[in-house]
Amino acid sequence: MKKAYSYRVAPFPLIAALIVAAPLLVSAAPLSSLPVQVVDQAGMPVRDAVVEIVPRAGDARRPAFRWRNAMAQRNQAFLPGTLIVPKGAVVAFPNLDNVRHSIYSFSKAGPFKIDLYGKDQTRTQQFKVAGTISLGCNIHDKMQGYIRVTDSPYAAPTDGNGLASIEGLGRGSYDVVVWHPRIRGTGGEWRGKLIVEPGKRSRIAVAVRPGSGK
Numbered sequence: 108m109k110k111a112y113s114y115r116v117a118p119f120p121l122i123a124a125l126i127v128a129a130p131l132l133v134s135a136a137p138l139s140s141l142p143v144q145v146v147d148q149a150g151m152p153v154r155d156a157v158v159e160i161v162p163r164a165g166d167a168r169r170p171a172f173r174w175r176n177a178m179a180q181r182n183q184a185f186l187p188g189t190l191i192v193p194k195g196a197v198v199a200f201p202n203l204d205n206v207r208h209s210i211y212s213f214s215k216a217g218p219f220k221i222d223l224y225g226k227d228q229t230r231t232q233q234f235k236v237a238g239t240i241s242l243g244c245n246i247h248d249k250m251q252g253y254i255r256v257t258d259s260p261y262a263a264p265t266d267g268n269g270l271a272s273i274e275g276l277g278r279g280s281y282d283v284v285v286w287h288p289r290i291r292g293t294g295g296e297w298r299g300k301l302i303v304e305p306g307k308r309s310r311i312a313v314a315v316r317p318g319s320g321k
Contacts, residue, residue: 141273142308143301145265145285147315152269153287155189156313160261160273160301161282168275170194170260177201178242178252180208185242185252187264194237194258201229209245216240216256239286239294255286276303289315 141160145153162168170193177199179186183206192198202208202224210230211220216238221230223246234240240254255262263271285297291314292298301309 140305141276141301141303143265143271143273143283144308144310145269145271145287146310146312148312150312152265152267153313153315154265154267154269156265156269156271156285156287156290157189157191157255157257158263158265158271158273158311159257159259159284159286160276161284162259162261163281168260170257170262172262175199178254179203180210180244180250183247183250185250188251189253189255189264191255191257191262191264192234193260194256195233195235196256197231197233198254199229199231202226207246208250210242211245212240212242214238214240241288253288278303278305283311285311285313287313287315289318291316
């Protein structure tokens with residue numbers, strides 16, 4: 108006499124869900140952190156360069172960065188000297204000096220002027236067009252700063268070692284833009300391609316004009 112066996116069958120909705128989900132789990136590409144080092148033609152690190160990765164078609168991620176959309180004036184200098192903000196951002200300009208400042212820009216991407224304002228006061232300005240904003244002060248000619256307005260969510264500044272870290276990228280090839288005021292290129296830009304591989308550092312050599320600091 109044959110022994111009878113009983114079988115438990117998963118409900119149909121659960122089976123269907125597993126079938127649908129399985130391809131997604133197999134095809135999902137891991138997100139990576141991309142370390143990029145920018146150096147000049149002599150191999151020296153380029154500080155305060157902006158590295159922007161061009162999003163792939165269909166990438167709907169919106170630009171949002173971990174730092175504040177703010178550039179202070181302290182010791183008669185802009186702080187930070189280079190600020191990256193998403194297109195459409197409203198940037199705050201707090202005056203932390205004991206003297207008054209008047210900020211302006213003649214840049215095509217966002218010309219503006221802020222009249223004189225004093226210590227512990229703040230003024231704001233919105234930047235609606237992607238590009239580079241060169242800043243000055245009508246009172247202190249030595250003051251110079253830059254705002255890089257971007258529509259890419261994958262952007263970061265380089266540190267003193269020329270290193271930038273960009274989060275959230277999948278494996279593969281990407282178009283990349285590097286900006287710095289001393290880069291020999293249209294609008295201070297270098298353009299090329301990078302291959303993103305987890306744990307692998309990329310190195311970009313750019314030709315820059317002579318000069319100290321920025």
